[in-house]
Amino acid sequence: MAPRKLKAFILSSLLLVLSVGLVAFSAYLLSLDKRVRDLFAGARWQLPAQVYAAPAELYPGLNLEKDTLRHELARLGYRESAELQGPGTYAVTKAALQVQTRAFDFWDGPQPSLQLGIKWSEDGNVGEVYDLEAGAPRDIVRLDPMLIGSIYPKQGEDRVLVKLSEVPELMTKGLLAVEDQGFRHHFGVSPKGILRASIANMRAGRVVQGGSTLTQQLVKNFFFGSEQTWQRKINEAFMSVLLEVHYSKDEILEAYLNEVHLGQDGNRAVHGFGLGAQFYFNKPLGELQPHEVALLVGLVKGPSFYNPRRNPKRALERRNLVLDVFREEGLITEPEHAAAIKLPLGLAGGRSGVERYPAFVELVKRQLEQQYRQEDLVSEGLRIFTTLEPRAQESLERRISAAMPQLEKARKMKEDTLEAAGVVTSVDGGEVLALVGGRDTRYAGFNRALDSRRSIGSLAKPFVYLTALMHPDRFNVYSILPDEPITLEQAGAKPWSPMNYDRQLHGPQPLVNALAQSYNLPTVYLGLQFGPKATRDTLVAAGYSGNAAPVPSMFLGAVEISPLEVAQMYGTLAAGGYQASLSSIRQVQTLDRKPLSQAQIKLKQTLPEGPVYLLNWTMQSVLTQGTARSAYSVLPGDRAYAGKTGTTDDYRDSWFAGFGADRVAVIWVGRDDNKPTGLSGANGALPIWSQVMKDLNARGLDPVPPPDVEEQLVDPASGLKADEGCPGARSVPYIQGRAPEQYAPCAHAAESAPMQWLRDIFE
Amino acid sequence: MPLRVLLLSLTALVLSACATPPGKHERSYPQQPGSRPGTPTAPPRPGLPSEPVPGVPSPLPPAAPEMVPQEPIVVTPPPPSAPRSAEAVSGQAVTSLVRQARSQRAAGQPQQAQASLERALRIEPRNYFVWSAMAQAYLDQKNYDQAESVAQKSNSLARGNVYAELENWKTIRAARAARGDASGAQAAQDRVAALQAAVAGAAP
Incomplete structure (x- = not known):
């Protein structure tokens, strides 16, 4: 073969190979391109489920003062002005209030924006709701409900989505300075960046900068795990370039800020700086100080290696190194740097404190899983309408937060030793209106209302008495019970000799009095008439879901139950024996406004009405003459409420559970380490309960007995x-x-x- | 006759002479077995696990006595003042919502009707006419267990209002029939008949 021919052959083969390669490469690029666009767009725009509180209803006769409505509107973000200026504004005059509502698609139909005039009548209730445009009164209208959270119900991760404009400049500039200095100029990969990083690392003698661009990191986070192979590296590089072709620098940066992995919270991955700020500092991104920004930026490099909770020393070093970079880049001044570097890590909070009412939203998440089909919950853009009543929630939070330091001071306890939980529900509908899981109500940590199972002490007694009252041939509310020492032999254990709290004997007691004064011995006597199994059956009928062994100590409350479940049990009593399963969810809707079907029985009668009426009558004596007498120093004397104090051994738990005609409230006060607090039910939980019931303007019990x-x-x-x-x-x-x-x-x-x-x- | 009275009063006199004088009744409180002061400390009747315990949750609402009527049920006719519909006992807002629910039901939208009634119940949680309408909304949605439970709850709250009870027993009858509970439906039918008779008796 002639050299020229050979040359031509080689050239044409090369061309062939090249064009085949080019076609293959184009196909490869196209497939990558599709993946990039699908996944990036999908992940970036995926809608979280919106969680709403119950909407406020406005109607004539509503018990709502003008100032309260004003407060309500302010909480919804309505603006006060001299006259109405469009949806979301209101104007106040001496006797009336005008409001222009926002249009809202309720679960049962849309309500357009309305211009309303609200007048009050002399009794202080709403007198008239007037449609200013239609020139006619309205019977009832709703305000748009407050958005209380955005959640991804079926993902093992939470996210607080942030817009680039909301992110502090120090955060974005600092991030780029540390992670990708050439971000604004490169095309997805940066040979220069790799070179510079290598030099910087060599100078420092360790790895202080990474060679991958932010775009590459984002692609890696999106599409690949931590595994590094050559093939992946190459895919990653090409996809980064493709990403840069399709999206602007700001879009990529915003996605990065929301996507970056910053730690692990149990089995939840913490993604994004918005959630990271909540997770590590319990505050929104916009409120972070330079040293806090530096820690988050530093974590990007290795959230588990620099885990500030597990490796605080390593994390502090990393943070200070990042602060140095901030100073060198002129992002912070010399004095700022000097001050920041002296500060401790300053970690606060714990779990994702994303929502405004994290304890309540936690209940919503759990009930979603229990009551709805898994496949329904994965669809995006769900709207979840909950039962949360912001006013009740506010009262419960405020009363609990205020009581803790007061109680600590009065008992000369160390600060922050006491904890508390509380639940408010509606009697007949079984709706959870408010829920507090701890004294720090913004912190989504250990949820005591749901997860803390503590001895209920004397809260169990009403169920012993009810068991007896269900046998009207043997017991009525004035039956005389002995108050005498009892000793029970127990197989394989020391004999049990319960005593009254005051260690006194009070002589034979009418049943009503024995419960009102919470005497132990008459209760044990009464319980033994029918046996512990019968008492447990009554507890279960009321809503107890546990499986405690039926032993006599159960009569005095040696059974551990969460505050929420106590609310369920007392709610069954309040509703005359009709158990309404407690729910935090009214309705779940898909993006196209279709309701999801719910698999839950809402209502059934589980206890006989007559005996429950007798018991509730008896429990009124707890407040009028018994251990909870002090309640009426707060509550109006003309309203009848029923309830029970609960105090456990050595004053470890202080409980009060009680109800009126429309509201049930349960309060627990104690310590997480289960040490004694010196608080009885009457002086720990009861004052909080009374104040909450007063704030709620809870209605008194109706004195109308059932037919039997x-x-x-x-x-x-x-x-x-x-x-x-x-x-x-x-x-x-x-x-x-x-x-x-x-x-x-x-x-x-x-x-x-x-x-x-x-x-x-x-x- | 006078002789009997004389004899009676004589006997009474003699007897009262041997009775404990008033004021010393402490030891004779009635009707509590084992509750007399001074009884041994050990429980007189420990346990009794075989004791039937009412109120234990059962798949169905507890068998009401109505289910096995031994004698014909007689219901007293209601007084003319007895409220006959939701409008008679409800405030303006609830009346409006109940009417809305009625038209939603008539339009074949029981789910919307239920939502309206739930709103009404949040305002007046013990309004038995609203509960009664709620039971019907459940019936429309073929949720028979809930329909019956809610109708029973309305009966409880109605405290003898014949008009509400009549509607509720009709709902219960339909719910039981739909579940295939023929005898239960018949028992409900007997109730319905008795209530209808009472309502007819009250008609002005």
């Missing part, structure tokens, strides 16, 4: 039938046909009573 209950005048001293001859006689409920027939000694009729049986014989 009759009322009779009774002499409290003897528990026998009374008439006008008995000075302190009171009307007492009994199961139909079970009221005492024998007259009390004080009764006028008592004189002739002995003849009754004779008369019966003769007539």
